[in-house]
Amino acid sequence: MKGSGSLSSLRAALDPGRYWSRAGEQLQTTTSGAAVARFGQYAVLPLLAIAGGLGPSYFGIRWTFAILVIVMYALLRSRSGLFGMVVLGAMLVYLPHQMDTFERGIMFDIALYALLGIGLNVVVGYAGLLDLGYVAFFASGAYLYALISAPQFGGGFDVGTSFWIVLPMAMVLAALVGIALGVPVLRLRGDYLAIVTLGFGEIIRIMINNQDGVTNGPVGVFAIPKPHFGSTELSGPVELYFVVLAGCFVAAFAAERIRDSRVGRAWEAIREDEDVASSMGVNTTAYKLMAFAIGAAIGGGGGVIYSAKQSAVFPSDFNLDVSINVLALVIIGGMGNVRGVILGAMLLIGLPEVLRDFSINIAFIHLDNLGADYRLVIFGAALVAVMILRPEGLLPARRRQAQFEPADVLEPEVAT
Amino acid sequence: MSGEATSAVAPSASAGAPSAHLRLDGVVSGYGQIKAIKGISLHVETGEVVALIGANGAGKSTTLRTISGLLRPSAGEISFEGKRIDRVAAHDIVRMGISHAPEGRAIFGRLSVLENLRLGAYQRNARAEIEQDLERVLTLFPRLRERVKQDGGTLSGGEQQMLAIARALMARPRLLLLDEPSMGLSPVLVETIFRTVIEINRAGTTILLVEQNAAMALQVARRGYVLESGAVALEASAAELRASDLVRKTYLGEA
């Protein structure tokens, strides 16, 4: 009990938002309390910094990334309006030019996963449908582009269709796949839905793996051409990073607009209590399918870009880990919140990679290959730590933050 | 866990009123930032039946949940038989002699009637005594005896209410918290339930009763409190309350 007490106070110290709101009355009366709270506000930054890869120079770590994470956290958290967004945009556009190949690769991956996260967030965060098979849509998009565009010796059909035509096609295809998945499972709730969608993701991967005639099986599809923009070939990670970044902005904008519309309110009603929503006349079937379709379309688009960037796709690229990663970044970032998704992607996708360089060289301690060997160990521990310290995610959606404010009860409420 | 619980059982600061069985002093409690009760003070003496009446959302159930430890008060003190209990965990409060039959019955629907009843005596170990008590409550509620093997969820509303009370009695409480025992029951059943409540009280159990059915509650109770938006609006003997304008107009539906 004692441990949990100190833990929760630590958590409170690290979470200024909650600290302010919960202990507001108490704090404003005592200046020392306010000082603690203010300290808490900034205490979270070093934590993120370490997570994102910063540290004193005797930790072998990438500075650029660490600073990027911190600045992004500050910007995203402060909701600093237009100016902040402009700064953020400028950073996201400018920084990759200053990065090396590895970091650009990571930036691409982060942006791609942020895009997937925005898509999954529609399903999980907005409509409250737990989907563990999101990779299915990603895979459909990726394979559609791969098969249509790769030459025959690379396992494709060499149809010669341009990236820009396949992109919307893939989104429509994925949306249809999403609806096809949605129809049989609409009656299911919560964790039943989770396992069925997980199974669906696996089925898609297994089918791709075994339908050699169509997909070239485990050998994969390769020599996938890069897209062109005008006469420019978008060949490097930076160019495609911009494509995916643009995709993120469009998707994020669209997702937030939809959330704030009538559709979004219907989703919210379904998420809070499906029976009530249904009795209030919300067509739950249609709205749930719509969430699946929108989420899937974004995933399919992400797949096309992935395929183009990777130049080779394999069934094993689309395993359960992808779904889990996307879900984890949505939750770690703060469910129902696009800003959180971006931050979640930075941590979840960026962290294991920047940890490759992690080493400790303090005095006589020389752990040079610490990151290379133990990065996944550290990563697993970090997942647990972030969740314990910030159970609502790094940047919880405003409404949720209030909703999940814990009561000081001795016995927990039954989670519903 | 238990270490903290014992240390919390310290002599009450308000031990100045020695005879008080249960005492609440300026208790503030609720869910998160929403405080459903805002400084309630009340007391229940040994052997009494005390009624808490009030409208929906007045904080009646929250009061009971705070007493039984389901909610932790953010301010104020609660003491029972001279010991502070406001930091004691719910399961230890049961051991101290308070039993709570919660609102909406809260029967374990997938457990049999018998299992439900035995759970009531979860804290106790004396097997023979438990069997005795089982016999006693089944005599008190003959309807339950016919259904001991059935799942709790299959009982009718009235039977579930009986089960909830019977189950609470299985803990051999010195104080019984009853939350809306008449809710959703037919008048005949309400009558039966309340007759039983009186019987239980006569057998020596102090009762704190929360009711919307103020007429019924005030027939059974000796004293009563009227709660309005989380605070005590009125405290008096049952007869006085029945006669008061506030109660007559608002809770007894008289013109």
Added chain:
Amino acid sequence: MQEWIQLLIDGITIGGVYAVIALGYTLVYGVLRMINFAHGELFMMGAFTGYYTLNGFEKHSSLNDSVPVLTIAIAIVLGMVVAVTLALVMERIAYRPLRRAPRLAPLISAIGVSILLRNIMLRATNAQGKVYPKVFPRTAVEIGEIRLLYVQIFLIVLSFVFLGLLYLFIQRTKAGVAIRAVAEDRDTASLMGINVDRTIMTTFAVGAALAGAAGVVYGMFVTTATSGMGFIPGIKAFTAAVLGGIGSVPGAMAGGYFLGISEAISTKFFGAQYKDVVAFVLLVAVLIFRPWGLFGKREDKRA
């Protein structure tokens, strides 16, 4: 015909393993409404404990040859102890602080624990699969074309025994009834004087003990332990638990065997590469007609 019986036996063998692991999922889900993704890793840790124990006996004594019953029993008990300890630590550190957090937070925490344990063992073993010493003779009972290894019989019987014991525990003991009560309504359970925290820990411990023991016996059956060996059975067990109706003890058992047998039979028809497809299609089919699983009860509106 004999091939069919053999397939059935194969299915029951792996199905029993799924069932035993699935119980851990279903119990924890029952009390916490939480998918303990790291549960399969407890199974893996059990398998490693079994290896280290039996290998220790092999290297430093001749007990494996003289009294294999004893060494196997010790290995199983140690496997349980290690798994239970880990589960309790896990619960305390990674899950309990999240008891009142949004419901997906513990899921991610559990995924973190799963990644952590897998990679710790990968490093600890330097990615080398560990091979069990020969404790169990690899001889078989033969009836016509049907062959059953002794260790396989042991595995099958033991899974039945575990399931039976667990069923009795849940149905008949005070602690078992407390678990069921907490699963149904945590608040009311605490009003009965049930210590909810302790009951949740009991639940984790029971599930972990089963997984740990299953890990040891399965390790003896397949004779190896690797860091990744818990992941797939974990997912399968999760599937089995849902198939049977998550939260339901008989459901988890039935789901495990159902899944194991359907995998065996679909291997015959479609090849092993499609067995998961068949399993998941069956799952969807079952859930379409019974959205709460084979043995699950309709969730009341609160869940």
Added chain:
Amino acid sequence: MKIGKRALLLAAMLATLTMVLAACSSGTSSKDKTATAGAGGAKTPAAGATTAATKAATGAAGSITVKKGDKIKIGISTTLTTDNAELGIPIRDAALLAIKTKGTIKGFGIEGDPQDDGCAGPASVTAANKLIADGVVAVIGPMCSGGAVAALDPLSGANMLTVSASATNPSVTAQGKKNFFRTAWNDATQGAEMAKYAYTTLGKKNVVLVNDQSTYGKGLMDVFKASFTAAGGKVASEEAVTVGEKDFGPTVTKIKGESPDLVVFGGFIAEGAVLVRQLKDAGVTASFMGADGIADQKYIDQSGGAAEGSYVSRGPKPTDTKLYDAFAAAYKAEYKKDAGQFTEQATDATNIVLAAIEKVATVDGSGNLVIDRQKLIDAVAATSYAGASGQIDFDAKGDRKVVGAVNEIDQVKSGKLTRIQ
């Protein structure tokens, strides 16, 4: 209060941003200390918009300069996580040993830079990007075929010399990337040789094929099937196992029902060892044959004795094993473990790369070592090297030419891999 906080935050952010930019501009140059893109690169930047990007990229084309006092970095892309690390770690160790043995080139020290490629496409691409950014001169790896196919995209973009010791699938060289070579044998060669041996030498006519659903395993079995049926043999059925599973009971039962006289497995140790034992447990009497994915003592150890008698194809090998024995002895002396599968190819790959560096590297006026990427690749293409894994000459696609070697077949006898062909 609120406004103040926000203003403070913005100020802090601006300050940080300035710092970022400063750190970056200096960071870039410091990062490229070991290896900077030389002037006169052959490859032209794709477009104006990407000029900045190309400039920052380390040695995207042209030549690499190793500053005086720095070390020559050799990238090693192999699998260090997941169960496949069983094969990946020894590959890394063999490459590191070769680097250590070589010591210096023209007075410059050499160091290995191992990166985890996860035996899969995405992680291999990340590892490749990392190695490019680290300024390595060449890459040994990637370990797996799928990873190699994907990683060749960034690696060839950087004109990076890449030599894999273990990526065997035909698809890897099918793209015709000029910077790629392999000391591993193309499965097209090995699969055909295995089929020939099974049909002709062993006289097996009815086989069951089992693959692990990986690029390598499935690819190899496809080649085997084509050659075996062309020769007149019959493939009774094609089965699969799932990587990570440990109980293949139903698959084994099905194989038993086919009554084959040979079971051929395409996959790695973890599954191969379990499969062979379960076949034996089930009373399947057919012989068992696997390939280089299981050609390792660990396969025998993990099978708990069931591997006895199984055939293991190791790809073409010289009949003279003097060089191999020397390597194996050195490896054992260094790591106290037997040299595993692909380690000899890994040491050869590393030695070829180091020899090529030695040949083309020049020390310039200021004492820096300059290595021209294209010349380095050309030097490797022209290699004729007698190594632990046999005579190595590359064809135009980067595959090994089969010269002076036969497909080695081992049989497990008394718990050891014993060469029988």
